[in-house]
Amino acid sequence: MITTLEAVGTDTNYSLETLALHAGTTPDPVTGAMLTPIYQTTTYRQEAVGKDKGFKYSRSGNPTVSALERRLAAIEGAEFATCYSTGLAATTALFLALFKSGDRVVSSQAVYGGTVRLLRQTLAPFAVKADFVDTSNADAFAKALQKPTRLVFIETPANPTLKLTDIDLVSRLAKKAGALLVVDNTLLTPALQRPLDLGADIVLHSTTKFIEGHNATVGGALITRDANLHEQFLFTRNTIGTIQSPFAAWLTLQGVKTLPLRMARHCENAGRIARFLESHPRITRLVYPGLESFPQFELARRQQSAGGALIAFEVEGGVEAGVHLMNSVRLCALAENLGAAETIITHPVSMTHGAVPPEQRAAAGITDGLVRLSVGLENPDDIIADLEQALDASAEGLL
Numbered sequence: 001m002i003t004t005l006e007a008v009g010t011d012t013n014y015s016l017e018t019l020a021l022h023a024g025t026t027p028d029p030v031t032g033a034m035l036t037p038i039y040q041t042t043t044y045r046q047e048a049v050g051k052d053k054g055f056k057y058s059r060s061g062n063p064t065v066s067a068l069e070r071r072l073a074a075i076e077g078a079e080f081a082t083c084y085s086t087g088l089a090a091t092t093a094l095f096l097a098l099f100k101s102g103d104r105v106v107s108s109q110a111v112y113g114g115t116v117r118l119l120r121q122t123l124a125p126f127a128v129k130a131d132f133v134d135t136s137n138a139d140a141f142a143k144a145l146q147k148p149t150r151l152v153f154i155e156t157p158a159n160p161t162l163k164l165t166d167i168d169l170v171s172r173l174a175k176k177a178g179a180l181l182v183v184d185n186t187l188l189t190p191a192l193q194r195p196l197d198l199g200a201d202i203v204l205h206s207t208t209k210f211i212e213g214h215n216a217t218v219g220g221a222l223i224t225r226d227a228n229l230h231e232q233f234l235f236t237r238n239t240i241g242t243i244q245s246p247f248a249a250w251l252t253l254q255g256v257k258t259l260p261l262r263m264a265r266h267c268e269n270a271g272r273i274a275r276f277l278e279s280h281p282r283i284t285r286l287v288y289p290g291l292e293s294f295p296q297f298e299l300a301r302r303q304q305s306a307g308g309a310l311i312a313f314e315v316e317g318g319v320e321a322g323v324h325l326m327n328s329v330r331l332c333a334l335a336e337n338l339g340a341a342e343t344i345i346t347h348p349v350s351m352t353h354g355a356v357p358p359e360q361r362a363a364a365g366i367t368d369g370l371v372r373l374s375v376g377l378e379n380p381d382d383i384i385a386d387l388e389q390a391l392d393a394s395a396e397g398l399l
Helices: 016-022 063-075 087-098 111-127 138-144 165-178 227-240 246-256 259-278 297-303 319-327 358-364 380-397
Strands: 003-008 011-014 080-084 104-108 131-133 153-157 182-183 202-206 221-223 281-288 310-315 343-347 371-374
Touching: 011 016, 011 087, 016 259, 063 080, 063 246, 080 227, 080 297, 087 111, 087 165, 087 221, 087 227, 087 281, 104 111, 104 358, 111 131, 131 138, 131 310, 165 182, 182 227, 259 281, 259 310, 259 380, 310 319, 319 371, 319 380
Parallel strands: 104 131, 104 153, 153 182, 182 202
Antiparallel strands: 003 011, 080 221, 202 221, 281 310, 310 371, 343 371
């Protein structure tokens, strides 16, 4: 059972499924409408000078966005959340709120390409130092923390290699070094992984992905149990003007209602497809945390409740074969996204991770022929049939 300070009814003990449906919202007191309205307004009429109803201007706060924030905090087991216009806007607000010139961040080697670009190209001129290390290697991570570190930023599973970082271990080492730990939980969501319970200080989401789940919005969120950190995020968001729009927040509120059900089906489908690919003679490398062949399978079992929806693999014939495969799919969509109801196939090197320097990609295991598959909610037999015909087409294309 999960506890939230934003009670649904009078009882504060609810499961994730119930919180995803109800947390943070109540029927409209005027009409009884069950869905939170879209408060599409710029400003709010005040009763008197210095007397408002909790909102003054929609760059600073909006009732629809606040409802989503309460729900996201509840499902992550936290008290505080702030929502942003995109996932990268959330990451930018995080860094601007916490960094000063000369600060240093230790980050996972394999992280979203936009995060790498933000650190290497946008913040570096302001003397923010970023070191990208293999955070799955305890010795390498501990060595990286020997230098003063303000923040540790990890993705687990990493995008797109799916390498895991032990959150409990990293959190203990980070605290010993006096660093805050941020976990990007986009790929698993609180339906499968609870970073705050494992010692993280902050959870980051691109709500664009599984949280909203329908390819309908872009958005981001920062979630924490620390009131001081929350106040810093609120201040920074207001300062740089990156709050999520009311309509996007409303759509995300609807999407998150089915998050536990969707994640269960995503994982079930991904498991079937991973086993198919693992047994296919033309797949030379297959990575999926839900398979016993996964090198960190025991950590996956301990840290997350299922394997997730993402699969990474390589095809016999190298880069040319992989590209031919991705150009041959019919049902799977070739696109730069993940976490949608539809199955999406991606070439990370040319798409999501093009901003990552080649030497960093190589060190992180992001090869030129790597294929990332975000398994959707279609019948898995149909996805398998599509991949099978695309694999056949890629083989013929090499002849």
